[in-house]
Amino acid sequence: MHAIGIIPARFASTRLPGKPLVDLGGQSMIQRVIGQAQQSGLSRVVVATDDERILEHVLSIGGEAVLTSPNHPSGTDRVWDAYQQLDVQADCVINIQGDEPFIHPAQIDALIQLFTLAQPPQLATLVKPVLTDEELFSPHLPKVVLDTTGHALYFSRHPLPFQRQQPQPAWREHHRYLRHIGLYAYRPDVLAEITQLPPSPLELAESLEQLRWLEHGYRILTAETELETIGIDTPEDVERALRYLAQQS
Structure with missing residues (x-):
């Protein structure tokens, strides 16, 4: 490999x-x-x-x-x-x-392992269980729904599925929600193809690039992780990361 x-x-x-x-x-x-x-x-x-x-x-x-x-x-x-x-x-x-x-190196290895399958995926990414309502309803943490084979059906900044029969505070009690972790793996020939695709309506609506691939018929296999990471986007995130490092020392 x-x-x-x-x-x-x-x-x-x-x-x-x-x-x-x-x-x-x-x-x-x-x-x-x-x-x-x-x-x-x-x-x-x-x-x-x-x-x-x-x-x-x-x-x-x-x-x-x-x-x-x-x-x-x-x-x-x-x-x-x-x-x-x-x-x-x-x-x-x-x-x-x-x-x-x-x-985490193990998160990278989880995607590498998918490409050792008898039929390697076109594309792959990571998902993680949603643990809090704050995660579930945050538009900054995209959610994903999967089919029975672990392939992504759709990504959204809105919680999916919408539970019509349940009040929102009870949603996590009645469904196992998944977050998307933005680590991607591509077969090289597929990587060449998807970079030639024009932006799609779903991608533009949600500001999620991976929807372009789904909308054009590509399949995205997922691996699940329980591990959390700390993304850095703001000065506040830097302070949070420094506190994390201090706790590890």
């Missing part, structure tokens, strides 16, 4: 400029992401960035990075750009979010 991990990392961020280079307890955020990814079963870990500062930083800490176009509309497009530059053949390509400094 030859699995390549690619970490898209942009310098520009509305809420936290220079996010990949933010210091988290003596290591940059992107350095922590790389370190976690390298503990998994990936054959290679590469940062895909549009900024020379990030490129030079990753190279200075002994990492591997490539410079991609600054005009990519999504991380998936940046991953495809980087993969083409590497000029290698992989069984799967895994898109690891550059703002997840505490991503």
